[in-house]
Amino acid sequence: MQLVLKNIDPDYISDTSYSDIWNKEITVTKGEHVHIIAPSGSGKTSLIHFIYGLRTDYKGSIVHDGKNIKNLRAEKKATVRQNSMSIIFQDLRLFDDHTALENIEVKRKLNPFHPPEMIYEMATRMGVANKLPQVIKTCSYGEQQRIAIIRSLMQPFDFLLLDEPFSHLDEENRTKAMELLLEECEKRKAAMIFADLKELDMLKNEKILYL
């Protein structure tokens, strides 16, 4: 399965000539690791949202499994998000008034890839097992980030979209999280699209693109 970005040109960026992505054709195949590097404000989050089908204010097309994401109807988008694409939002997008466990379960039940026990296992590895019964808004941002990472791994996917997923994690937690993400992508033979401000030394055989 492939994800093809064809000449994407956001409506609000005037000069796209220095970019490896804007107005170019890029193909991401299952199993690949793509690292998108860009400074703040250069359109990382927009690109991730374009791919995930949240925004459509761009020219060009993003073709997932032969279909243009832009033209998918809401129900089809839901199917893609349940089966083929998972995401860690930069702004996390957790249900503030619900517990960490509820936040993960609401995703897991939609299309379970793992049994419920796996939540505790992952939370233990990430050092947030004791936070599971806690209401999200009372958790620190770093803890919330780790909950969002676990949530994204509860479903089957072919492409995992990561938008600055480690911004509030220390070096040790970053390594733990990266190991978990790589393992889970390996289980699914999935591609990882990792957007961040700077280069990371944790990715393996990655394709580096400057936005």
Added chain:
Amino acid sequence: MGLSSKNITPFIHPEKTWSKWIGYAGLTIGILLLLVSVQMFLNIRVLLKEEAPRKSGAFDYVSISKVITNQNMGSDNRFSPNDIQLLKNQPEITGVAPLYSNQFRATASAGNILPFSTDLFLESINPAFLDTLPKDFQWQPGKVDVPVIFSSEFLEMYNVFAPSQGLPQLSPRTISSVNIFLQCSGTRGSQNFRASIIGLTDRVNSILVPQSFLQWANQEFSGDSSTLVSRVYLKTVDANNPVLLKFLDDHGYYINKDKVRFGRIKGLLQNITGAIASLGVLMIILALIFFGFYLRLKIARSRENIKLLIALGYSPGWLSGVFSKSFLPVYLALILICLGITEVFQFLFSHLSFAQETVGPYIHWIVLATAGVLLIVTMLINRIMVRSEIRQL
């Protein structure tokens, strides 16, 4: 998607707001008004026997006769063929049926069971004017059995004086089993018949025999084949039409006012139930509008959560379904409560003195069907509203 709505209900804002309660209250009152008025409409139909196929509710049937005054007492006050033709020519009059009467002496006795004997009059009318027309209301020359349709008012009058005369009172059912010996005699001879009452009429105050019998008997016993009649029945759209009343007054005809009043009351009652039903429909529409406000508010309050659920991969169609289905138990409960109240109402109504015999204690299936249709319609409107709200997110 093997998902249960329980997964997401915690993420939908539980909204406690006055518009919800106004919506519920309005819906209950509206549904109740509608169901009760449908049931009342059916009750009135049964009570006024409109369900009988012979009665066409759009018409009034009234009898007219010439006004008897001191001046015209001695002269012939019967309707001539010319009079009848003139009546037929009136645009307000849809149909005219003269009431022919016997020109011979008729005596009835009821044998040993009812020691009762009386002279009586027999009349006949065009069967199309009858509200009850049993199949065997026919007679051919040579037959000894004569079918009779009796005025229900006469039966009532009989039941009033029967006890004082040592006679048994009769119900509409038992009267049909009484054998009446009918003796017809005139200048040209006499003959005995067996008469039986096969039907009661509310419309014609008379003792009616088939037209074929009366024509034959008038000819047979008195040699009379005259076409003069003293009473004429009119079929008209509105017996209270001023043009018609003026015409009848001008010609010195007397109209039976009671029948007209009865018709007016029937119309009035049906208009009232119709108005109540319309009020019910209006209430339901208003309640659904209030419900729309409530839904919009509820969805607006849960807006961020619903958007996030969709972003996580929940299908908007499925979410709308869950959302609208969450109201099904409430709607169902409301409608069941209203049906219950309607049933209590009907039970009490059926025990009222004037309704005891004719109105059943249970609600009509049409009321149940109306409730079913209401449930489907409210759920459908609900679903459409939710879907359009979620689509706009």
